[in-house]
Amino acid sequence: MKFLFITKPLIMEPLGIMYLSSVLKSKGHETGLEIISEGLEERVATFNPDFIGYSIMTGDEKLYDEVNLKLKSKLKFFSIAGGPHPTFFPEFFEESSFDAICRGEGEEAIQLFLENPTYSKNPNLWIKNKEKEIIKNPLQPLIKDLDEIPFPDRAIVANCYQIQETPIRHFIASRGCPFDCTYCFNKSFSELYEGKGKRVRFRSVSNLIEEIEQTMLLNPSTKLNYFQDDTFTLDDNWLKEFSEAYQKRIGRPFHCHVRANTLTEEKVEYLRKAGCYSVHFAIETGNDDLRNEILNRGMGKEHIFKAVTLLKKAGIKYITQNMIGIPGGNLEADFETLELNIACKPDYAWVSIFQPYPGTALGRLCQEKGYYKGDFQDLNNNFFDSSKLEFPEEYKSQLSHLQKLFAIFVEHPDLYQLGLVHPMINAPQEEEIKMAYQKAYRDFRKIGDKRIYGFDL
DSSP states (O other): OOOEEEEOOSSOOHHHHHHHHHHHHHHTTTEEESSSSHHHHHHHHHHOEEEEEEOOOTOOOHHHHHHHHHHHHOOOOOOEEEOOOOHHHHHGGGGGSSSSSEEOOOOOHHHHHSSSSOSOOTTTTEEEEETOOEEOOOOOOSSSSSSSSOOOOGGTTOOOOOHHHHSSEEEEEEEOOOOOOOHHHHHHHHHHTSSSSSOEEEOOOHHHHHHHHHHHHHTTTEEEEEOOOOOOOSSSHHHHHHHHHHHHHHHEEEEEEGGGGOHHHHHHHHHHTTTTEEEEEEEESSSSSIIIIIIOOOHHHHHHHHHHHHHHTOEEEEEEEEEEEEEOOOOOHHHHHHHHHHHHHHHHEEEEOOOOOSSSSSHHHHHHHTSSSSTTTTTOOOOOOOOOSOHHHHHHHHHHHHHHHHHHHHOHHHHHTTTTTHHHTSSSOOHHHHHHHHHHHHHHHHHHHHHHHSSSS
16 A cells, blocks of 8 residues: 655654654555645655545644645545544544544554554544544554554655754654643543553663664764653653663763653753753743643742752753743733743743643633633644734734743843833834844744754754
8 A cells, every 4th residue: 555644844853654654664555755835736646645644733724624625636545634633623524525534643543444444443543434424433542562663764754855954853752741731732632541551651761772873874964862752851760771871872962851840860960961962841831820720730930940950050951931821811920931931041941822722621721711712723833923812902912022022031131120021012013023023033043943952953
């Protein structure tokens, strides 16, 4: 069988697609990858796929549906949509042009379907039969042993110059997260798989190191390895073993995501010895009530400051992640977030505008409390431009400006102390000012990228 993946232009390696491709290739199927761009129809026709797969985030479902519909008008194939949106918002499937959707983990589900494409016996898949009725198959258990999954198929992105030109390679050591942050999909994902396996699963260190070694041989110009795990520092024993093996066998700088209240002096020392150059950790908001009552972070400022102290002592650069425009919050709370970041002095302060994504506890709360009255059709995967909540227009404009200037205010706290923030974020929404803010944001992001990774991208 020939299976073609179609995706938007890429800025980093699409590990989900790459894992699926490796599984399919291991079973003798041919796979390909095409980027949505001019001439797509001709390229798809040349590949002549039996199946086309799309990985869809909320906000992109219309785009992929239109692409699929256009291709179906000229070519014959079976289409499958997977990813976060089909998993947490499967109702969209009914009115879409897709033949099936895959909910949850896809490696075994897609493999089984290609081996036996029946409608009623394929776990994780919702499938339209010949009468256009939807067959809703149950989820199979989570993959227990991640070492059994073939390494991601990096050959499938060999012709993507955006990926090949970057000196960063991406990996994932684990799946799942034990925390129940209300804005995140992990809580909903664990509820979806209740009783179907361990919530958090780690690959063996030897398996991960072997993949990294193979990738380094294929990409000797790699400058930094990036671990995409939700929280890299969950397991003390695993981290200790990783630190020793990575230092001995890889020896290149790496970046990972950590959680402030999981860091100890011992864990940070493991990171330092392994060669960790930088980390991300989430503050989210400087307001304790919003952080713990609304976002369910279970984290105080003392945890955040302790993490900062440990990372500084170890010489590890750190990037904070934040949200503004949180339901129940206001501009004063957003300034608390700014003030906390100024106190933490991160190498870069990253901030987004909260979006009420479907399938999350906070997304549901926004609808119940009237913060959000949409049907998720107005959401996209850009959480930098505007809020979709029922806020006053003045506040929405302030959020848009604050998001673009946030990192600059953290870098230059004198702007805040001199009282310049209010006039800057209350500037009128004229096109020239908007363009100036966007340029300032892009320019400073370049500085942030250099600090995060240690080199220009």
